[in-house]
Amino acid sequence: xxxxxxxxxxxxxxxxxxxxFICETEGLLDQLTQKLEEISCSVSLMTEGGRxxxxxxxxxxxxxxxKFSNRVLSMGAELSSDHPxxxxxxxxxxxxxxxxxxxKYRYGxxxxxxxxxxxxxxxxNEIFTQLxxxxxTHACREFNRNFPLLVENCGYRVGNxxxxxxxxxxxxxWFTFHCVRSVVxxxxxxxxxxxxxx
Numbered sequence: 280x281x282x283x284x285x286x287x288x289x290x291x292x293x294x295x296x297x298x299x300f301i302c303e304t305e306g307l308l309d310q311l312t313q314k315l316e317e318i319s320c321s322v323s324l325m326t327e328g329g330r331x332x333x334x335x336x337x338x339x340x341x342x343x344x345x346k347f348s349n350r351v352l353s354m355g356a357e358l359s360s361d362h363p364x365x366x367x368x369x370x371x372x373x374x375x376x377x378x379x380x381x382x383k384y385r386y387g388x389x390x391x392x393x394x395x396x397x398x399x400x401x402x403x404n405e406i407f408t409q410l411x412x413x414x415x416t417h418a419c420r421e422f423n424r425n426f427p428l429l430v431e432n433c434g435y436r437v438g439n440x441x442x443x444x445x446x447x448x449x450x451x452x453w454f455t456f457h458c459v460r461s462v463v464x465x466x467x468x469x470x471x472x473x474x475x476x477x
Contacts, residue, residue, distance in 0.1 A: 286382060293320065342386045390444035403440045428453070 282299035302308045308324075315322045323346055364370035373396075380391050395403070414423060429435045432449045434442065 345385050390442075390447055392442050392444060393440075395440045400438065400440060404437045407435070407437055 280298060280300040282297075284297045285294045302311070312322060312324055364374070377393070380393070384391065414426060418426070426435075429441070429446070429449070433445045
């Protein structure tokens with residue numbers, strides 16, 4: 280076993296567990312799955328590499344994204360020791376709050392709205408102002424053509440950090456894009472239907 284996580288479960292009482300492990304002994308995975316099914320409300324097996332007659336798991340519907348939304352490459356709630364915010368307890372706590380929002384989100388629920396701090400809004404204001412002056416000369420034609428739509432429809436402006444829910448609703452309406460969701464870090468798994476790269 281290389282990794283284990285738990286959180287409040289979907290069953291009325293209990294927890295969800297996410298376990299990463301390598302199984303090289305023939306038949307052991309089937310035995311483990313059978314034992315887990317005897318004591319669990321449900322078991323989902325996601326394999327990588329397609330060993331034997333198993334097919335690697337991949338999402339068949341957007342709801343399936345919930346099964347691995349916390350499978351990330353890096354930079355979720357935890358930071359590497361060389362990250363600039365590693366020794367900042369306020370930054371780490373805020374980052375953990377965002378990670379928690381992403382982990383708890385399930386498809387079909389409203390995307391949670393975030394209350395940003397005054398410091399976060401001031402940082403956004405500075406970045407937004409500076410980048411807005413650079414876009415006309417440094418951004419590609421497609422970006423410059425579409426950026427005004429984000430300003431008009433999603434709240435991109437000084438004094439307001441755009442909410443993921445507003446961006447998602449806009450993209451759904453304009454582009455039939457329906458895979459916007461909060462995530463803990465960088466996705467590990469490739470999802471061709473959503474254009475999320477490996």
